[in-house]
Amino acid sequence: MFNYPVEDAKLTSPFGRDVLNGRVRSHFGIDLAKSGAVNVKAAAAGVVSQSYRSDSYGEVVFVVHNLGGKTYETVYAHMRAGSRKVNVGASVKQGQVLGLMGNTGYSYGQHLHFELHAGRWNETKSNAVDPLKYLDKVAPASNASSHTIKSGDTLWDIAKAYGTSVKDLERLNPSVDAKALKIGAKLNVAKKADSYSGKKLVCKVAKLKFYSKPSWQQKDVAGHLTKGIGFPTVVRKLKVDDAYQYEIKNSKGATFYVTANGAYVDVK
Numbered sequence: 001m002f003n004y005p006v007e008d009a010k011l012t013s014p015f016g017r018d019v020l021n022g023r024v025r026s027h028f029g030i031d032l033a034k035s036g037a038v039n040v041k042a043a044a045a046g047v048v049s050q051s052y053r054s055d056s057y058g059e060v061v062f063v064v065h066n067l068g069g070k071t072y073e074t075v076y077a078h079m080r081a082g083s084r085k086v087n088v089g090a091s092v093k094q095g096q097v098l099g100l101m102g103n104t105g106y107s108y109g110q111h112l113h114f115e116l117h118a119g120r121w122n123e124t125k126s127n128a129v130d131p132l133k134y135l136d137k138v139a140p141a142s143n144a145s146s147h148t149i150k151s152g153d154t155l156w157d158i159a160k161a162y163g164t165s166v167k168d169l170e171r172l173n174p175s176v177d178a179k180a181l182k183i184g185a186k187l188n189v190a191k192k193a194d195s196y197s198g199k200k201l202v203c204k205v206a207k208l209k210f211y212s213k214p215s216w217q218q219k220d221v222a223g224h225l226t227k228g229i230g231f232p233t234v235v236r237k238l239k240v241d242d243a244y245q246y247e248i249k250n251s252k253g254a255t256f257y258v259t260a261n262g263a264y265v266d267v268k
């Protein structure tokens with residue numbers, strides 16, 4: 001029904017919700033990243049309902065779809081400045097180019113933030129659904145590294161060699177039978193960020209930026225954060241509301257991004 005809005009990109013942040021201090025907090029879409037000039041395409045045929053620039057979404061297009069008698073709305077955010085090709089009211093075909101992937105608005109490197117709503121988009125995003133459950137094909141991770149299986153390889157050895165885990169290898173390669181690895185077959189061995197391990201931050205953190213309406217704020221959180229602390233703990237300590245993506249700088253000035261539920265987002 002819906003196609004991926006970009007081809008051959010890497011999924012850098014999944015759709016997710018978790019409950020923290022009784023509050024549900026969420027990433028209401030998925031992030032797909034790829035470098036270069038990347039066309040952003042309508043996931044299905046529909047009518048453009050919004051096309052504008054905002055501080056958070058950046059250059060963004062919304063498309064309303066009527067599929068099988070049901071209404072859906074898709075959102076394509078952070079597109080390249082000046083690249084939007086469609087105006088409100090325009091009918092678009094599935095696969096029609098809406099603009100170019102970019103880094104406008106609250107964005108931390110070129111990516112597409114894509115939302116799918118079962119029903120119309122609303123302020124609380126209560127209709128947001130996990131796009132991965134609706135998209136017809138899996139986005140190939142073009143910038144993931146791959147490993148060609150050699151005689152005698154085990155998943156454990158491969159995981160160790162690439163700094164990942166057997167569990168992650170199995171998740172990234174669902175069709176692979178760990179007990180009968182095929183020599184010559186390619187495994188996706190996308191590595192985790194070097195300084196981020198599982199659901200724990202392992203770098204010393206100096207600053208945390210968080211989203212708090214109506215604008216981005218920055219708090220110096222040195223002292224709040226210690227080696228190995230989990231992000232839910234940070235969020236509780238800082239009483240951060242509405243936050244869903246965090247920008248972290250470590251002591252060397254490198255920037256890391258994580259979601260509120262502790263999932264790794266991106267490293268620049």
Ligand SMILES: [Zn+2]
Pocket residue numbers: 013027029030031112113114
């Ligand atoms: Zn996003």
